[in-house]
Amino acid sequence: MSAPLSSLLEHPSLADVRVVAGPRDVLVRSVAGVPGRLEDVSVALSGPAFQGGARSGGALLVVLSPVSALGWQFDAVLRRCAGKGVSAVLLSFAGSSPVALDAGSVLLARRLGVAVLEAPDAWRASVAFHEAIGSSGAAAARLTLRAARIGLNAGPDLEETLGMLEAELGRELLLIDRSGTVLRAKGELTAVEHSLLLRLGERTGPSTIEFGPGRVLLAAPVGTGLAARSWLGAVARADLYGDQAAVLSALEVASVAVGHRLVLTRLASERDARHRTALLEEIRDAGAAVRPSLLKRAIEAGWRLDEWHVGIRLIARGAVDAVAQRSEVLEAFTAEGLEVEIVEQVDGWVLWTSSVQEPSPVELDHVATRIRRAQGRLRATIETSTGVGRAQAGAVGLVSSLGEAGDAARLASSRPQTGYFLHVDRLGLAQLLLAWTQTDTFQPAAEQLLAPLGDLRLTLAAYLDAESSLVEAAAVLGVHRNTVADRVSRIERLLGVDLGDPDTRLALHLACRSVGVEG
Amino acid sequence: MLPPAFTLTTDDVDALALGAALLGCGGGGRVGQLRTLLAHATGDALATVVPASSASGVANVYAVGYIGSITVMEEKLPGGEEIVDAVAAAVRWTGVPADALMPVQIGGVCGLSAVAAAHRLGCPVVDADFEGRAVPRLDQFSLAAAGHPAPPLALTVPGGMTLVLDGTTNQEAVMRAVVAESGGWGALALGPLAVASLPDIAITGTMSAALSVGRALQECLGVAAELVGEALGGRTLAHGRVISVARTAQEESFVHGSFAVLDAETGAVVRIEAGSEYLLVALDGDVVVTCPDIISVLDARTRTPIDAELLGPEQEVIVVALPGPAWWTASPSRLARVSPRSYGIELDYVALQLV
Known part of the structure; x- marks a missing residue:
């Protein structure tokens, strides 16, 4: 595993590390810590641990003991580093006031292409670098363990759980539904990022999708067994594979806890919903x-x-x-x-x-x-x-x-x-009346009422629409008025009704409208 | 083998002063005052320089020089008689006459002081000293390195007070305490020593060496910077500007300085570490020379040595190194007295590689 120094330095665990001299664009492949004074570091650099030149290329050398003075000893360390393919040296300074690199050492670091880093605690930074480049499984194990612990200890509130996870992972978490819609995010996502989220739709297991230049979205499926599956996501740098692996495994574990909270929320919502629905039903009935x-x-x-x-x-x-x-x-x-x-x-x-x-x-x-x-x-x-x-x-x-x-x-x-x-x-009142006819009780009745008519329904509808005018209905239907008169009398016989009665006319007219005449 | 006897004249003063300054490795005190004094000495002949052997015809020699802060000496001027008084006191104490004088160290002001005192007393100067360069402490004298018991020592401080220290194993501590309380510097004379024994307990031929390297440096005014070192019998390590200067207090050499020079031609970063003297040079982090080899920083324009005390930012300099006295490197116990570790630098002696 390897990662560019500049990317590593953006990792949340390395926020207190700064470049004091030399290039930022070197590649870090491994991390080696050496205790003791600068003189001892020089000796260690000449020793067997650093044999092999190119093979150990890209090492980050961490001077574990705080340094109180630089000068020629540091120049010598830089020189040995360059000779052994060490790409960066990390120091911590003894005392509260940092020792400044003099112009000579700054120039030399640049000349030899060795980055010089400073951190308040070299030990801690060394471990963080180890984990960020992925040369240690400890980061994944620790993050996963912590995520599991949060799952156990956090309360039933989803937001609280997510907040604790965010603090532990040092980055914000996204909750994304199956369709790629963001359910929860702290910051605003760009349109491009929203569109990239749609790619999650094709995935089934823990996923890494490109998420803009130099970044990836790590997402673990959240299964609740109740609602549609959602994703728990976090953004990481594309070139820090170790970090990605650690965060993704933590997300997988965290997704169980998040799923659990989602179910709890859902259960509470359903209980409330049932209560409301029942209450409204009772008010209706009362x-x-x-x-x-x-x-x-x-x-x-x-x-x-x-x-x-x-x-x-x-x-x-x-x-x-x-x-x-x-x-x-x-x-x-x-x-x-x-x-x-x-x-x-x-x-x-x-x-x-x-x-x-x-x-x-x-x-x-x-x-x-x-x-x-x-x-x-x-x-x-x-x-x-x-x-x-x-x-x-x-x-x-x-x-x-x-x-x-x-x-x-x-x-x-x-x-x-x-x-x-x-x-x-x-x-209009008519539309309202009409709407009432489309209820579940009226429609079967209308269907039953008109059932004996068959094709005569069309004639009945046209006749009633034409204000019981034979001439008008004949014009609409394109037949002779005598034909219409004959059909109307057949309808009266079939239904056993008198179309001269206004109540009957109204009922049949509504039935025609309700059922529709085309069918 | 040893250079034959010769007479130093006032014409030799400039070359001798330059050579003494160069061998002083940036320490040993600035030579300007005594150079002026000697240049105005009565008569052309200053002193006869005799080889450090029984063939010299002189039996007993007293070693003379200054101790303390040479910077204070520039402000609180010597009366001119301090060394003479110290020699007289030592002679009075031991009853052994001073047939000749020698400098305790050739580097810097002490080398010239022996000539001035010999001129005043009308005796020869023995072509030897205890260092072949400049060192900050008495325990770094070849005398001590060779295991020679400390001879009686007379110290005259400004104002004329004289002390004789005999039978003490801790002359340095007593002297420094006295000097600190009485004006910042003092003149000392120690002896007598048998001239015949000097090859074992002293570095021989250093007066003539200072004279010849001084002459060579005089010839260097028109020489390209890169060739200056070679002309002096050593090597040019860098030519460029001083880009950083840091000075801190340090126990072993009283002061500590770290300088960086950016080589104008190669772009190399040249690191010079110094105590009272320049002690180490690293090119791009590679240590290429350490004490007791001779390291000198020359003003690029005047080609004169710059004191470690006076080296400052933006000065254009030529860094040169010359092989140190062979006496020191002849055995590990001798080397231990003047190696970088004796100055608190965790590093073994790195001998200058001549190209």
């Missing part, structure tokens, strides 16, 4: 008679049932994990300045905003606009059909507004031209 105990639970949940509410319904237009993605919804609405309660549903969420006073039409308009913007924010991760109900007061009003919102959301799902967004206040 109708006008909300019992005091139920009211108390609602208050505990932070729901202000006695206020004015605007119901919102989000129906996901694809697969959705309503529990996991609740936070995204909350984030989107909060970002638009809307304070909402959110309750998870199978296919999405119901939400509502509450206010003490009845909102004015202008305020309602503002709310609708913000909801629309929030839907737009969510679009990056979740496509939804969004419906908004009217402002209504109290628990009954909440249930009613949420019902309207649900109908509006269903309607919106077939309306790409409105951006899959509908607001009940802006809907």
Whole structure:
């Protein structure tokens, strides 16, 4: 293993090492520590340990004992180093004030191409260099052990665990979902980095992917057994292989701890979600008679049932994990300045905003606009059909507004031209009525009602649409009016109804609209 | 074998001063004051230099020189009689007349001081010293390295106070304590020593060596920097600017300096470590020479040696090295006295390789 000195010096464990003379661009292949005074170091350099010239090329010589004076002895060490292919010498200085290299030694270091490094503690720096170039498995073992220990000792909070891991690994950690979306990062990632994350999608095990010039992303899969797999990642220098190996093995161990916290978080979220969903269900069922105990639970949940509410319904237009993605919804609405309660549903969420006073039409308009913007924010991760109900007061009003919102959301799902967004206040009454016919109870009934007609459905729909005018219906269908009259009487016979009765006409008209006549 | 006797004249003073400064390896004290003194001596002939052997015709010699801070000596000037007084005191104490004088060390101001005192006393100078260069401590004298018992020592400090130390094994500590309390420097005379014994206990031929290397250096003014070392019988190690200077206190050599020179031609980083004297040179971290070989840093323009005390940033210099006295490297016990380790530098002697 080898690494450029300049890269090694960027490693967090070597932050206190500085170059005082000589080139920075040398390669370090091995680390050798020598105790004693500079004179002893000269002798050691002549000894068998440093025999072999080219073979020991690229060594970093660490003078383990603090140095109190330099002068010719140091020149001699530099010379021996150059002769033995040693690329860098590391010193620590005795006493608090560092001994400055004089101009002669600085020049000589440059002339001989030997880098001179200074660190407060040569022993510690020696070990850190060893580990950073990967000539020792100790770094990997230690980091892994520490990661495991954090996994055991850290609390149930994911962020706390990640924070402790970051402190131990000396670098920030990323949490990335399977699709390459960053779930957690301290700093901002560039667009290029975001696009590079997509490559994780093809990987299955611990991975190293290029991450911009000179850098790699190390990522270990986080398995929770519950949600989609995510990745625990950290950025390292591309040319420090030893460091990469150590960090990646630590990430693998840490990913177990992170996965565990994710499961805990998930369990807590699901418990809360179940509680909310059940509570809302009970309020729906209670109708006008909300019992005091139920009211108390609602208050505990932070729901202000006695206020004015605007119901919102989000129906996901694809697969959705309503529990996991609740936070995204909350984030989107909060970002638009809307304070909402959110309750998870199978296919999405119901939400509502509450206010003490009845909102004015202008305020309602503002709310609708913000909801629309929030839907737009969510679009990056979740496509939804969004419906908004009217402002209504109290628990009954909440249930009613949420019902309207649900109908509006269903309607919106077939309306790409409105951006899959509908607001009940802006809907025609007819569309609303129509929406009601598309409920699960009405539609089978309509289907059953019209079943005997077969192809005559088309005629019935056209006749009713034409305000029961035979002439008009004939024009629409492209047949003679007598044919239409004959078919209408057949319909009356088949269904056993009188189309002169307004109730019957209305019911059949709704049934036609609900079922559709094309099929 | 040994150089024959010769007479030093005032014409030789500049060359001798240059040579003494060079052999001083950046230490031993600046020679300017005594060079001026000698240049104004009465008469042309300063002293006769006789070889360090029984053939010289002189029996007993006293070694003379200065101890303490030569920098203070530049501010608190000698009266001129201090060495003469010290010799007189030693002679009075031992009852053995001074047939001749010799410098305790050839490097720096001491080498010239022996000539000045001999001129004053009208006696010859023996062509030898205890170092062949400059060293900071008495225990680094060849006398001590050879295991010769310490002869009586007379010390005269500015103001005229004279002490005679005899029978002590710790002359240096006593002397330094006295010098510290009485003005920063002192003149010393130690002896008597039999001239015939000098080849074993001293480095011979160093006065004539200083004179000849001084002359060679005088010839170097027009010579390319790279060839200066060779012209001096050694090697040029670097030519360029001083890019860093660091001085700290240190026990073994009293001060410690570390200098870096950037070689203008090769781009090499040349490190010079110094105590009171230059002790070691490393080229790009490779140590190429250490004491007791002679290391000198010359001003690139004037080609005169620069004191280790005075070497500063941005000076353009020529770093040269010459092989040190063979006496020191003849045995491990001798070498141990002047090797880098004797200066607290954890390194064995590295002999200069002549190209």
